[in-house]
Amino acid sequence: MVSIYDQDLPQTDANYRVLSPxxxxxxxxxxxxxxxxxxxxxxxxxxxxxxxxxxxxxxxxxxxxxxxxxxxxxxxxxxxxxxxxxxxxxxxxxxxxxxxxxxxxxxxxxxxxxxxxxxxxxxxxxxxxxxxxxxxxxxxxxxxxxxxxxxxxxxxxxxxxxxxxxxxxxxxxxxxxxxxxxxxxxxxxxxxxxxxxxxxxxxxxxxxxxxxxxxxxxxxxxxxxxxxxxxxxxxxxxxxxxxxxxxxxxxxxxxxxxxxxxxxxxxxxxxxxxxxxxxHYCGAPIVHSLLVNSDEALKSRLPKGVSAMVAGAAPPATMIEGMERMGFVLTHVYGLTETYGPASVCAQHAPWNELGIQERAQRNARQGVRYHLQGAVQVLDPQTMQPVPADGQTMGEIMFRGNITMKGYLKNPEATQESLGAGWFHTGDLAVCEPDGYVRIKDRSKDIIISGGENISSIEIEDVMYRHPAVQAAAVVAQPDERWGEAPHVYVELRPGAEVTVEELRAHCRQYLAGFKIPRHFSFIELPKTATGKIQKFALRQQAKQAASD
Amino acid sequence: MVSIYDQDLPQTDANYRVLSPxxxxxxxxxxxxxxxxxxxxxxxxxxxxxxxxxxxxxxxxxxxxxxxxxxxxxxxxxxxxxxxxxxxxxxxxxxxxxxxxxxxxxxxxxxxxxxxxxxxxxxxxxxxxxxxxxxxxxxxxxxxxxxxxxxxxxxxxxxxxxxxxxxxxxxxxxxxxxxxxxxxxxxxxxxxxxxxxxxxxxxxxxxxxxxxxxxxxxxxxxxxxxxxxxxxxxxxxxxxxxxxxxxxxxxxxxxxxxxxxxxxxxxxxxxxxxxxxxxHYCGAPIVHSLLVNSDEALKSRLPKGVSAMVAGAAPPATMIEGMERMGFVLTHVYGLTETYGPASVCAQHAPWNELGIQERAQRNARQGVRYHLQGAVQVLDPQTMQPVPADGQTMGEIMFRGNITMKGYLKNPEATQESLGAGWFHTGDLAVCEPDGYVRIKDRSKDIIISGGENISSIEIEDVMYRHPAVQAAAVVAQPDERWGEAPHVYVELRPGAEVTVEELRAHCRQYLAGFKIPRHFSFIELPKTATGKIQKFALRQQAKQAASD
Structure with a gap:
């Protein structure tokens, strides 16, 4: 039986209007x-x-x-x-x-x-x-x-x-x-x-x-x-x-x-x-760092109480701290192109103000909770599609659902299905869920390097590397970088007997890549692989981290 | 040909979620x-x-x-x-x-x-x-x-x-x-x-x-x-x-x-x-007037800067003025049950702050412009459904359209159709459009009396009056009332030779009407009628207005 509320109550121009900005x-x-x-x-x-x-x-x-x-x-x-x-x-x-x-x-x-x-x-x-x-x-x-x-x-x-x-x-x-x-x-x-x-x-x-x-x-x-x-x-x-x-x-x-x-x-x-x-203004961490690192004369002219929205995998605590000292009111958000930019926020709580600036920055650096009008952000086990326990330990993949998610990928039904088909948008970012329900990224998305706010695909660079005759195998990971946040680090395994210089590889990259994607760091090594021959990027990321702090 | 943007981009649980509070x-x-x-x-x-x-x-x-x-x-x-x-x-x-x-x-x-x-x-x-x-x-x-x-x-x-x-x-x-x-x-x-x-x-x-x-x-x-x-x-x-x-x-x-x-x-x-x-708080003018008219000791305890939202046909300028003097920040809105309450607002402009308090109150008393997420509020000629000129003179009917309009009237397809069918919700309120595009009510909806924030249908009271054997004809209009905003005034034409007292009519009303609907004012007159015999409520409203100021 049709409910009385579903009878004779049609949408008309008087009571229905498409949502459009x-x-x-x-x-x-x-x-x-x-x-x-x-x-x-x-x-x-x-x-x-x-x-x-x-x-x-x-x-x-x-x-x-x-x-x-x-x-x-x-x-x-x-x-x-x-x-x-x-x-x-x-x-x-x-x-x-x-x-x-x-x-x-x-x-x-x-x-x-x-x-x-x-x-x-x-x-x-x-x-x-x-x-x-x-x-x-x-x-x-x-x-x-x-x-x-x-x-x-x-x-x-x-x-x-x-x-x-x-x-x-x-x-x-x-x-x-x-x-x-x-x-x-x-x-x-x-x-x-x-x-x-x-x-x-x-x-x-x-x-x-x-x-x-x-x-x-x-x-x-x-x-x-x-x-x-x-x-x-x-x-x-x-x-x-x-x-x-x-x-x-x-x-x-x-x-x-x-x-x-x-x-x-x-x-x-x-x-x-x-x-x-x-x-108000927004930006990747590097934009805010420009102000933090500017000279004192310039800083002294800054108005107080300006709201700054920052997105980024893990904004350096020093940046958050510096911004706060300069009188900015910082909001930390997270999202991807597929979620119209930010779709989660590290919503702040009044009691955090009583914490020390470093501990507060540590909390504020998280990816947080769903945006007001987003349906959900959760850390799910990508196999079972069940939420990981909120223990701050168990890793899973960050997933979004709700109206602030793309319609899909143009002319790419396979990628659309892969990305949205299970009823959640897969970010590819690995994270844990902390006891207060806030999401914290633990490992950057496997393949993306965010450099100066720009997405650089490691696979794109790897593709270019593989075109060079001297290269047997290549893997590109993000190396932490004080100025750019991250920078690509290329690990190359050469063909037996082949020889090539870093300068030659950079010149090769310039033929195929936009300037901002040209890698700054190259290492020639035997690539660490799993038993099945898959390159262990995790190990390379640790090496790159080590290289950054050297 | 189907656009590339309409192919293989379906709604899924990942990117579509019903809107619900x-x-x-x-x-x-x-x-x-x-x-x-x-x-x-x-x-x-x-x-x-x-x-x-x-x-x-x-x-x-x-x-x-x-x-x-x-x-x-x-x-x-x-x-x-x-x-x-x-x-x-x-x-x-x-x-x-x-x-x-x-x-x-x-x-x-x-x-x-x-x-x-x-x-x-x-x-x-x-x-x-x-x-x-x-x-x-x-x-x-x-x-x-x-x-x-x-x-x-x-x-x-x-x-x-x-x-x-x-x-x-x-x-x-x-x-x-x-x-x-x-x-x-x-x-x-x-x-x-x-x-x-x-x-x-x-x-x-x-x-x-x-x-x-x-x-x-x-x-x-x-x-x-x-x-x-x-x-x-x-x-x-x-x-x-x-x-x-x-x-x-x-x-x-x-x-x-x-x-x-x-x-x-x-x-x-x-x-x-x-x-x-x-x-923050909301209310009909009478609620705010309670504060304006309270004793000074009470008023002196009031916090400053509280935001007050007021709806009502025409909030008395004295109320607006009084609220302002007491330190409230007043927002004047307008709407009906059919529009989820407020769906238009008298959006304020900074330059108005330079006007005198009375002139400002006069501007702020208008019904204004569409709510942020409402589609439109306009004064239309109900015959042609065209907007009246923004001359502050030409009368029309206030109409709304957009998502903040009811689904319709339950089990009443005729009323729903009448109300929404033309693509606009008809408020029944008469208004002009001022040169800045703001709506101003000139005459209250023909049949409704708003008393203490409650809607009272004049037709409902008239129906009751007509049940009394002594009554030949009756018309009820709103009389301005200092305390209640409006109060019903009943104009009665008796049957030839019949006699009845006000007290008897009130007792009659009590049998059929809720207490707050019982009219306070009765007048026995010969009702003014048009050539075709229709009662001229406009003339009665003027009489009631006169009676109120006497």
Whole structure:
């Protein structure tokens, strides 16, 4: 028998609306049209937009894309630093129904070409700083489909680089309608963004975000931070990383201020913090360390009470301690590209304030508990899919479930099934569950090296090493690094009789890898293997750790 | 052609989870088990529960209901003041899949009987203060189905009233399992609550809330108020009103403190505010006026900076002004039972702080703009369904759309269709749209009188009047009232030659109406009518307004 509550109570336009972060900017533009939305450049005469202006410009972008024939399910790639067009793209692209693919600005041409091909990008917006590499990438594309190329020329950073597109961003957007009647997606499960991750294999995978997840992920960030309306947010975290952990949408939800920043440098960070009254910013540990390690004169200018969100495997306790001494309020979060950035948090407890700074930092360095609107984070035994005991000892794999998990990997049903099929998203990170239920990572994900906030796939480097004729076998692990957090350390076993120098191997890497992925450490050894011939990375990690502390 | 983003990217348990406010309490109990969740009674030796305890008790309630055979789609009615069992019911009842029907504690027996019948309640929890009226209501039920009756006996308010149920609440809950493995609903569109409203006709309509709306409505309240974690919330707003505007779920989302309060009196409010460090509370204007009009000694004890949320047609500017002078931070919201309570807000702008207190109060008294997570609030021409111009002059009807709108009216497809069918929820309230886009009510909903925060249907009173043999015609309108906000004024046209006194009409009303609905003002006149014979309520409202100021 059908329940009385399931009869004659249908969804209508009156009581059902798809969840989409596009709703946030519409509201802020309507309710707070005159409030500042975006600033960039010198405080005196830089770019300033209020919410009404920013909204109009994003509608114009959406309209221009639509006029160019781009619509539902099409991919628009962008290769941009944290400048105003990047903020605008987070709204304008999905407004026309398209999917935003933010490219890591440090990538090499062949990887970009792969992404443009795999994502079937119909347009690309490229900052002139990256025109050269993009030009090469475009020449390497396999697809014969036309692609619309737009040059984004930054007044404050015009290198005079070659124009590779058909028009500039400003010309293109000027052709759009600022009153463009954009539509919400028909389904909240529709894609909003595509983010390539090096993941756990060398081949980039396209992580697809949906509107529902972007909406709830953004709200989770607000809740986690108790972020008030009109917060002033400094863009130190690249927007090409998990869409800046959803913060373009967060700031729209709060009618806050986007303080754009092209380059993350201590001086620029402090200047912007002071000039614009910054209240919040995010970053990998290295970003925060920039401030901790800056000179005293600069530090003395820092405002107190700024909220800083840090993600990273294990933020060094010295960094946490240093930040605290400088008057920052630190929130430690954890997540992956597949979880829209942070999806767990080391939620703090008042009694911890009575602990010594080191013990407190030790607690605060954990991966913690599920985000407010995430369904769960747990350490499971990947064989049985049962939670490990909360004893702080038993290892398992960190897994997430809930709405703040990707739609899946684009055109990769096997990887999607492997990753989500068991009803939990497998992070690949090994951890324990402590007695208070908090997750603590014990071993980094087997294959990923996080260097300066960037994911580097060890397998990708290994693949390159294996291409060198002198190399018999190679294994790459993360070596702790004071500046970068981690750096790849390559252990090479040479073919019998072969000879090669470190310099030759580095030169070989440069042919295939983006600059930031080039390994700094090489060792020639006989690789430790298991009985079945599998390389024992665990042993290598210990060696690398030892090497780091030598 | 299917988009690449719609292929092989299915919803799984890993990336899709129904939205339900039950998720909030699970998280708070897990993350903040030792944080206070609920207090009630004397500060020294009253009831205190932390989130772990409150969660365990609600699971026990859910389990006990489940053991009693109550499950998905069943209705559980409660007639309770703002005491701990009322908070627990907001979680325990939906945990077993049932729907919570909170009954207005001021209702008369026949109306309660109607609601129990119409809602098909399988169980009822009743505070002993209301045992007598509930006993009568149970005897008036038409349904022959059994109903489980549970006596809620409050240690701090035991009147020694007759026990009418099979057991007490504490006995009943003790029989449940504190580790009950409750399930989220299968669908976020499933019902979570049933709230009867007198609406615009005399017959109560059952407004059905769904889990998705309750979840998003609660988050909207957090966002609107910038409500931080661990807020301390005083229960001055009855939880039987729109589930306390979703605040039982809001407080769970924030791991805050529920400060329970049986009776709303100035002394008790101030005591609780001081004793527990209250940071937030809600209420109809009359609740806030209690404080404004309390004696100076009491007022001097009030903490500063407490956030107060007020809803009401047009909060008197004197009340807003008085609250401000007392150091409260006031947020003015607007909504109806059909919109989970507040779904629009008079969002404040910093420049208003430079206005005089009266002009500011005038701006803050508006109904404002859509709630953060509501889709829209607009003043539409109900004929054309087009927005009226934002000229502050043209009248239209306030309409809402979005996720914070009811599922519909229970077992009333006609009313549901009429109310939601055009894609907007019709409030029945007449308003203008001001040049800044803010909604301002100009005329109260034609048929509703809001007296002391309670909805009174004028049609219901008119129906009663028409039953009196001396009455030819009757019309009831709201008369402004200093204490109650509004009070019903009955205009009666007698049959030729008939005679009746006001006292006789009042006695007649007492037979059919709850005490709070008994009209205070009667006038015998010839009713003003249009050419087609329709009573001109507009003219009567002017008379009533005049009568109030006399």
């Amino acid at each position: 596009l709703d946030f900017i519409e509201r802020s533009a309507f309710v707070y049209p005159d409030y500042p939305a975006l600033v960039y450049g010198p405080a005196q005469n830089g770019i300033k937009m209020n919410w009404s202006q920013l909204y109009a410009r994003t509608r114009q972008l959406g309209s221009a894309l639509s006029k160019a024939g781009i619509g539902k399910g099409d991919t628009v790639a962008v290769m941009l630093p944290n400048t105003p067009p990047m903020v605008q793209a987070h709204f304008g692209v999905p407004m026309c129904g398209a999917v935003l693919n933010t490219l890591n600005t440090r990538l090499d041409a062949s990887t970009i070409a792969y992404m443009l091909d795999h994502g079937e990008a119909r347009a690309v917006l490229v900052d002139s700083e990256f025109a050269a590499v993009m030009k090469e990438a475009l020449s390497l594309r396999e697809s014969k489909e036309p692609i619309l190329v737009i040059d984004v020329v930054d007044t404050y950073f015009d290198t005079g680089a070659e124009r590779i597109g058909s028009q500039t961003y400003e010309e293109f957007v000027d052709g759009g309608d600022p009153d463009y009647e954009w539509q919400l997606p028909a389904n909240e499960w529709d894609a909003i963004a595509l983010n390539y991750t090096s993941g756990t294999t060398g081949k980039p995978k396209g992580v697809v975000y949906h509107h529902r997840g972007a909406y709830l992920g953004a709200l989770s960030n607000v809740l986690e931070w108790d972020m008030p309306k009109h917060a002033v947010y400094l863009w130190t975290l690249p927007m090409f990383h998990c869409n800046g952990w959803t913060f373009p949408w967060v700031i729209a939800a709060r009618a806050g201020v986007n303080v754009c920043l092209r380059k993350v440098e201590a001086q620029a960070m402090v200047d912007n913090m002071v000039d614009y009254g910054v209240t | 039950l998720d909030f309490i699970e998280r708070s109990a897990f993350v903040y088990p030792d944080y206070p969740a609920l207090v009630y009674g004397p500060a020294q030796n009253g009831i205190k529960m932390n989130w772990s305890q409150l969660y365990a008790r609600t699971r026990q309630l859910g389990s006990a209901l489940s053991k009693a055979g109550i499950g998905k789609g069943d209705t559980v009615a409660v007639m309770l003041p703002n005491t701990p069992p009322m908070v627990q019911a907001h979680f325990g009842v939906p945990m077993c899949g049932a729907v919570l029907n909170t009954l207005n504690t001021r209702l008369d027996a026949s109306t309660i009987a109607y609601m129990l019948d119409h809602g098909e309640a399988r169980a009822v929890l009743v505070d002993s203060e209301f045992a007598a009226v509930m006993k009568e209501a149970l005897s008036l039920r038409e349904s022959k189905e059994p109903i489980l009756v549970i006596d809620v006996v409050d240690t701090y308010f035991d009147t020694g009233a007759e026990r009418i149920g099979s057991q007490t609440y504490e006995e009943f809950v003790d029989g449940g399992d504190p580790d009950y493995e409750w399930q989220l609903p299968a669908n976020e569109w499933d019902a979570i609550a049933l709230n009867y409203t007198s609406g615009t006709t005399g017959k109560p309509k059952g407004v059905v809330y769904h889990h998705r709306g309750a979840y998003l409505g609660a988050l909207s309240n957090v966002l609107e108020w910038d409500m931080p974690k661990h807020a301390v919330y005083l229960w001055t707003l009855p939880m039987f009103h729109c589930n306390g505007w979703t605040f039982p779920w809001v407080i769970a989302a924030r791991a805050g403190v529920n400060v329970c309060l049986r009776k709303v009196e100035a002394q008790a409010m101030v005591d609780n505010m001081v004793d527990y460090g209250v940071t």
